Amino acid sequence: xxxxxxxxxxxxxxxxxxxxxxxxxxxxxxxxxxxxxxxxxxxxxxxxxxxxxxxxxxxxxxxxxxxxxxxxxxxxxxxxxxxxxxxxxxxxxxxxxxxxxxxxxxxxxxxxxxxxxxxxxxxxxxxxxxxxxxxxxxxxxxxxxxxxxxxxxxxxxxxxxxxxxxxxxxxxxxxxxxxxxxxxxxxxxxxxxxxxxxxxxxxxxxxxxxxxxxxxxxxxxxxxxx
Amino acid sequence: xxxxxxxxxxxxxxxxxxxxxxxxxxxxxxxxxxxxxxxxxxxxxxxxxxxxxxxxxxxxxxxxxxxxxxxxxxxxxxxxxxxxxxxxxxxxxxxxxxxxxxxxxxxxxxxxxxxxxxxxxxxxxxxxxxxxxxxxxxxxxxxxxxxxxxxxxxxxxxxxxxxxxxxxxxxxxxxxxxxxxxxxxxxxxxxxxxxxxxxxxxxxxxxxxxxxxxxxxxxxx
Numbered sequence: 475x476x477x478x479x480x481x482x483x484x485x486x487x488x489x490x491x492x493x494x495x496x497x498x499x500x501x502x503x504x505x506x507x508x509x510x511x512x513x514x515x516x517x518x519x520x521x522x523x524x525x526x527x528x529x530x531x532x533x534x535x536x537x538x539x540x541x542x543x544x545x546x547x548x549x550x551x552x553x554x555x556x557x558x559x560x561x562x563x564x565x566x567x568x569x570x571x572x573x574x575x576x577x578x579x580x581x582x583x584x585x586x587x588x589x590x591x592x593x594x595x596x597x598x599x600x601x602x603x604x605x606x607x608x609x610x611x612x613x614x615x616x617x618x619x620x621x622x623x624x625x626x627x628x629x630x631x632x633x634x635x636x637x638x639x640x641x642x643x644x645x646x647x648x649x650x651x652x653x654x655x656x657x658x659x660x661x662x663x664x665x666x667x668x669x670x671x672x673x674x675x676x677x678x679x680x681x682x683x684x685x686x687x688x689x690x691x692x693x694x695x696x697x698x699x700x
Numbered sequence: 701x702x703x704x705x706x707x708x709x710x711x712x713x714x715x716x717x718x719x720x721x722x723x724x725x726x727x728x729x730x731x732x733x734x735x736x737x738x739x740x741x742x743x744x745x746x747x748x749x750x751x752x753x754x755x756x757x758x759x760x761x762x763x764x765x766x767x768x769x770x771x772x773x774x775x776x777x778x779x780x781x782x783x784x785x786x787x788x789x790x791x792x793x794x795x796x797x798x799x800x801x802x803x804x805x806x807x808x809x810x811x812x813x814x815x816x817x818x819x820x821x822x823x824x825x826x827x828x829x830x831x832x833x834x835x836x837x838x839x840x841x842x843x844x845x846x847x848x849x850x851x852x853x854x855x856x857x858x859x860x861x862x863x864x865x866x867x868x869x870x871x872x873x874x875x876x877x878x879x880x881x882x883x884x885x886x887x888x889x890x891x892x893x894x895x896x897x898x899x900x901x902x903x904x905x906x907x908x909x910x911x912x913x914x915x916x917x918x919x920x921x
Contacts, residue, residue, distance in 0.1 A: 524800065524825065536789055543795045550788040562776035563762055569769045574750060607750055 479504035482518055482530040484511060486675050486683060488632035489541040490529035495628050496545055498669045500552045542572055545625060557625040571611060571618065572629035578604045579633070586648055587640040587684070588691055598648070605654055612656040616663060627664060634664040639680050643688060703760035705730040708747060711897045712737050712905045714854040715767040716755040721850055722771055724891030726778045768798055771850060783847040791847075794840075797833070798851035801826045805859070808868055816868065823870055831876045838885060849886065856883035857896055865906045 481497065481504050483490030497504050509518050509528055521530045521537035530537050531544045533551070538544050549557045558565045582604050585597035608630070612618065618626035637648050638661075651658040664670055707723065707730050709716030723730050735744055735754050747756045747763035757764045757773065764770050775783040784791050808816065808823035830852060833840060840848035859871050873880040886892060 524829075533789075538789070538792045538796070540796050540799065543792050543799070546795065547788050547792040550791065562773050563759075563764070565776065566764050566769050566773040569772065570764070570766050573766060573769070578750075 478534055480507055480532040481505070482507045482509055482521065482532070483528045484509055486680060487528055488636060491673065492541045492628045492631065493529045493531060493544050493548070494673050495631065495669060496548050496557060498673060499557070499623065500548065500555045502548070502552055542629070545628060549625070557628065559619070559624070568618075568625045571626045574607070575630045579608065579630070583633070583637060583640065583648060586646065587644060588688060590692070598646070601648060605649060605657060609654045609657045612660050617660065623664070623667060631664055631670065634661040634670070635674055637661070639677065639684060643681065643685050706733055706758040707731070708733045708735055708743060708754055708756040708758065710735045710737050710754045711901065712909070713754045714858045717895060718767050718850045718853060719755045719757060719770050719774070720895050721853060721891045722774045722783065724894070725845060726774065726781050728774070728778055768802070768851065771847060775847070781844070783841070783850060785841070785846065794847045797826070797829060798848055801830070801852050805862070805870070808866065808870065820868060820870070827870055827876055827879060831879045834878045834882045839882065845889065853886060853892065856887045858902065861899065861902045861906055865903060865910055
């Protein structure tokens with residue numbers, strides 16, 4: 475097609491992974507540019523001056539930031555293997571759940587991981603409430619998109635692997651198979667889907683990274699007096 | 701289409717107004733159900749159990765919350781007077797800036813003291829972008845109102861209320877002359893003019909809302 479597609483990302487960003495998965499599902503050729511966020515390249519700052527973050531998709535020289543905005547752009551530009559369904563109501567629901575995933579689920583799950591004591595207990599209550607909504611939405615379906623992986627699956631996909639990493643590090647169950655049977659089963663199916671499985675950062679590296687983040691947070695909160 | 705359209709909204713919610721404007725622009729008949737956000741009815745809990753907020757659009761009995769999601773749904777369902785541009789890149793830009801403006805200006809309003817100084821930066825940045833975008837155009841959508849006009853359409857009437865209540869100055873007519881002119885034009889278009897709420901009511905509501913919101917964050921551990 476003679477089109478140039480570049481993806482600026484880091485090795486572990488869950489948001490960037492959404493874009494990797496989308497491009498692979500649609501069979502789009504692209505070039506990866508790895509960024510070190512502690513030493514951002516001039517190109518990154520040029521392409522995303524507002525947020526200075528990844529992911530950034532650059533299509534024929536035109537940059538787009540914000541992973542959901544990028545996902546919709548990809549879906550509208552390359553029509554094969556659609557991520558969003560045709561029906562406007564289904565599309566609206568998908569956008570709603572994707573946003574809910576980022577705004578509420580990710581935040582509450584992150585708080586369960588990073589907080590301690592009473593704050594962690596409260597975070598777990600909030601996370602459980604949020605996960606219940608997803609459990610309800612998931613009932614009777616293999617993926618949120620139905621038989622095939624779709625927009626919401628890509629949006630929430632970080633849960634499939636990150637949650638088990640968090641659970642391993644903190645020794646606390648977040649998605650209990652008995653409490654959340656549909657969600658649990660989705661997590662297994664999604665993580666094992668070939669495109670997802672082959673494009674997930676190495677688990678041991680992720681564990682090291684998040685353990686270090688947790689250690690640093692604990693160290694800084696015990697050394698500062700509130 | 702023949703299916704019933706209801707909008708559950710509130711005069712206190714600047715997000716509700718976007719939906720009214722969109723429906724009016726597209727000539728969609730709808731029933732407006734008024735909510736008081738300080739005293740929520742069972743309807744809100746039924747139609748938006750996740751967030752319990754307005755606006756909610758109910759089309760043929762099927763509920764939809766989240767104003768920007770609703771706007772896209774309206775655009776896809778009623779094809780008259782399209783809100784989003786055709787070109788995928790232009791659409792991406794409209795979505796990006798709608799989201800950014802929502803987040804940053806609101807943060808500036810909520811913040812206090814040192815936090816506010818920090819929050820002003822991104823808020824002003826979003827206004828600077830809008831200023832650049834609107835130069836030479838009547839509306840963000842061109843000759844006609846589009847998605848971004850509706851998304852930031854709260855600025856003309858609400859921003860100076862938020863500025864007064866939030867003790868901040870953002871939309872300076874000298875610094876942002878084109879945006880200021882857009883704001884004057886936007887307020888005059890019939891669907892918008894028809895449903896502008898009285899300023900005093902807004903000031904009083906946002907003043908008490910701010911106190912409440914700040915007390916919530918102050919009480920967080």
